[in-house]
Amino acid sequence: MKRNTVVCRLVGTLFMGLLLSAGCALHKPLMKPATVKVQGSEAAFRAGEIIDLETGASVDFEAMMGILQEKDLVFLGEVHSDPEHHLMQVQILQRWAEDQPHPVIAMEFFQVTQQDALDRFLAGDLGEAAFLEAAQWDAEWGFPYHYYRPLLDLIRAKRGRILAINAPRGIVKKVARSGIESLSPEERAQIASEIDFNREAHREYVQAVFPLHPGHGGTIDFERFYQAQCIWEDTMAENIARFKLENPGIRIAVFAGSGHLRYGFGIPERTLERSPATAAVVLPYPAEPDLVLDRDLADFIWLSRSARGASGRHPGHPSTGHAGGLSWKP
Template identity: 30%
Template sequence: MSSRSSLGALALACSLITSLAMPRSAEAAAAQCLVPGTWARADGAGPQPIEGGTLLAAMAQRAVVLLGEQHDDMDHHRWQLQTLAALHAQRPHMVIGFEMFPRRVQPVLDRWVAGELTEAEFLAQSEWGKVWSMPAELYLPLFHFARLNRIPMLALNVDAKLTRAIADQGWAGVPEAEREGVGQAAAALPAYEDFLFEIHGQHAAARGKPTAAAARSEAGFRNFVDSQLAWDRAMAEALLAGRQRHAGADGQLPLAVAIMGNGHVRFGHGVAHQLRALGEEGIGQLMPVGADTGCAELGAGLADAVFAVPVARMSAPPPPRLGVALEEHANGVRIAEITRGSLAERSGLKTDDIVTEAAGAPVKRPLHLVAAVRGQPAGTWLPLKIRRGDQALEVVVRFPPER
């Protein structure tokens, strides 16, 4: 796999592995077994109702509790805030880890929790628009909860350039001095590798390549697995290090609650597997799922418990998407990958185009282009200025009307 393909696979995986990635069959949809607004155990043959207070009291006694999410679902973040508050009420000695931040911005998180930064200063100094491609509004209630209660925030992630380097060269191909102190990850569980192979195949299909051509032995897939394992390992190490760093005067370690994508939580294959390899067994795993999720989709061991998020019956249509994977570039934002049949492809955009402006406003980070696209009303046009090699071009993206 080329550098470009590796980067695109990693970028696509960032969005794909946050969801359950389980097919919805008509039979599964019909066999719904969750009650909106309630908890259910998901560690047996089928989901069983459980009283929330009893569950969270038990979770508060664990060393680490992982709270999953689909990054762009506001209700998932509301659930996280609700769960954080319940856990904090029972065990105030707590730290909160965030997948969204690389370790290098830890001092900024410390100053935010100490009340030394305004919200705008915090987002600017933590480089939110660079390190995470989701609107800050989704996460601000969580950040304010930590600040309000003076709960230490942990930056769990590594710099994106490290995960990209591993996706391109494999773990062994990255010099130890450039690994940000991350240790060798425990080997992937077979089921996790199966899951990652499926994600890798979806990426290949999106790029118009037949999945049958892919092989688990190919360097591209092996490097992709290495990048995911290093990602999980980095967060596991940061959680345990954060617990030690914030031990009480009596030596008691705090409860570490982690905010991260579902793909790192589901079935204990990701961060939990790496935590166990590091010797930590006191792990809780909780996930939000749609209340319309079918029983067949809630496999044994998915999590310790799931919370049934009510389905919004009057929800707005999903925001428009170009269908691209983006990277930062010195002159704007580079299009690393384009999904076949996407709005980007239909508009004439090409891989390696550098987007410099959107609707007359400069595009310096991926978040700028994402915001311009998501804010575009149906049936309107969005002019983009791009660089294609030595050419300066203008491409007009025509958004389809509402149906």
């Protein structure tokens, strides 16, 4: 009851009525056409349902959380521009952090250079406005802060830790335009010490979305674009793994764009290679007509309502320019 009350209060803060019609009912299936299926199964699912992809069956929120609570690492995806995905993340974090006095989360949305501002904010040395200015939120991330505020406020209230894990954006942009060989020794030292550009399945996935990305055919070519993606993902993985190794037994919830998590590509497998651990991936995912989900896409899929734009495509669907979270900005 307490958790549901908090979620209801956050709805107004997060979305200013956008999801008011849904209220606190995201734990229950929304009444949508049952059009979503899982590969190899005839069962059909609708928006609001949580799917365990290993079994191909619908599970309730508490069943999913029972599994997530046993993992060392929980990777939570999002389409950055989808408010419903952020509400799902809030509910998961609230439940996941209930039994932890000082929970630790890692966020793609902050670069390592912003860690000091984050620490000062969590310690109470900076108010919200001063924190956003110090972190240069609008310039460095740009998506509405109120989507993320409940996550930060929850960790702050529990005196937890937020890890800024992303590579400096300026370095990633430079690589996307000029290649990793263009980095100075000082710049190279700010990204992962080991970067793997030779993962064929990952390369194919990124290549499939590259033509729809800003800058395609103009300021960047695919090889440099792919280098930038790997730098992002290996740097985030290295920062998570380093913290895990330095703090044995610590559980971490990782928040990142779904494109960095799908199929275990990107952050999850690169983290686990550096620091073996039990892990699970949860992806909010738009319930599109006739969608068939691959079983190896994630561990759990939480179906959101379709949020199709004028193009008829979901803003974070793999067939769009956002590429489900591969969010390089030219």
